[in-house]
Amino acid sequence: DSGVTQTPKHLITATGQRVTLRCSPRSGDLSVYWYQQSLDQGLQFLIQYYNGEERAKGNILERFSAQQFPDLHSELNLSSLELGDSALYFCASSIGTNTEAFFGQGTRLTVV
Amino acid sequence: GIQVEQSPPDLILQEGANSTLRCNFSDSVNNLQWFHQNPWGQLINLFYIPSGTKQNGRLSATTVATERYSLLYISSSQTTDSGVYFCAVEQGGANNLFFGTGTRLTVIP
Numbered sequence: 213d214s215g216v217t218q219t220p221k222h223l224i225t226a227t228g229q230r231v232t233l234r235c236s237p238r239s240g241d242l243s244v245y246w247y248q249q250s251l252d253q254g255l256q257f258l259i260q261y262y263n264g265e266e267r268a269k270g271n272i273l274e275r276f277s278a279q280q281f282p283d284l285h286s287e288l289n290l291s292s293l294e295l296g297d298s299a300l301y302f303c304a305s306s307i308g309t310n311t312e313a314f315f316g317q318g319t320r321l322t323v324v
Numbered sequence: 325g326i327q328v329e330q331s332p333p334d335l336i337l338q339e340g341a342n343s344t345l346r347c348n349f350s351d352s353v354n355n356l357q358w359f360h361q362n363p364w365g366q367l368i369n370l371f372y373i374p375s376g377t378k379q380n381g382r383l384s385a386t387t388v389a390t391e392r393y394s395l396l397y398i399s400s401s402q403t404t405d406s407g408v409y410f411c412a413v414e415q416g417g418a419n420n421l422f423f424g425t426g427t428r429l430t431v432i433p
Contacts, residue, residue: 214368214369243419245420245421254423254425254426255410255412255423257420257421257422260419260420262419267419268418268419268420270420300365302367304421309354309414309417309418309419310354310355310374310414310416311355312355312357312369312372313357313421314369315359315366315367315369317365317366318365318366318367320365
C-alpha cells in the first residue's frame with residue numbers, strides 16, 4: 213500500500229458526461245500529480261499541485277481541470293467526455309520536487 | 325524535451341533466470357525511479373535512485389548519472405515478477421516524472 217488513495221477504482225460513463233476523480237495524498241506530502249495512462253500514449257503527465265497551488269502543467273486537455281484543497285486532497289474533473297478519454301488515471305504524491313513519488317491504485321475510466 | 329529509452333521492450337524468462345533492464349536518458353536528471361506495474365495495473369515503487377547502487381532482496385539498481393543510464397537487475401526471477409517495468413526521470417525544475425515506454429517482462433514457470 214503506497215498510502216495514496218484514489219476513488220473510485222472503476223468508472224463507466226457515457227460520452228458527453230462529466231466525472232470527478234478524487235485523490236488523497238500520503239500523510240505529509242504536499243505535492244500531488246495526475247497522470248493518464250492510455251494504450252497508445254503510455255504514461256502522460258497531466259498536472260501538478262503543491263500545497264494548493266498549480267505548479268506544472270503537462271498534456272492536459274482544456275476539458276480537464278484539477279484543484280488541490282486546503283486539506284491537500286485533489287480532484288481531477290473531466291468533462292465533455294469522449295471515447296478517447298478512456299484510460300487509467302493515476303494520482304501520485306511526494307513531499308516536494310525531486311523527491312520520491314508514490315502512486316495510487318488508479319481510476320480506470322471507461323467512456324461508452 | 326528529455327528522451328527516456330528502455331530496453332529491451334519485451335523479455336520472456338524462465339523462472340529462476342536473471343535479467344538486466346536498461347534505461348537511457350538524454351539529459352541530466354535530479355530524480356530517477358523504477359516502477360513495476362503489475363497485471364492489475366498497480367504502479368509499485370522499486371527504487372528511488374538518482375545515482376549510485378541500491379539493493380532490495382532479489383532486485384538491485386544502478387544509476388550512472390554522468391553517463392545517463394540506469395540498470396535494473398532481477399535475479400532468480402519468479403512468476404510474480406511479470407508485468408511492465410518503467411523507468412521515470414525528473415529534470416531540475418520540471419516538477420514531474422517523465423516515463424519511458426517500459427519493458428514488458430513475462431516469467432514462465
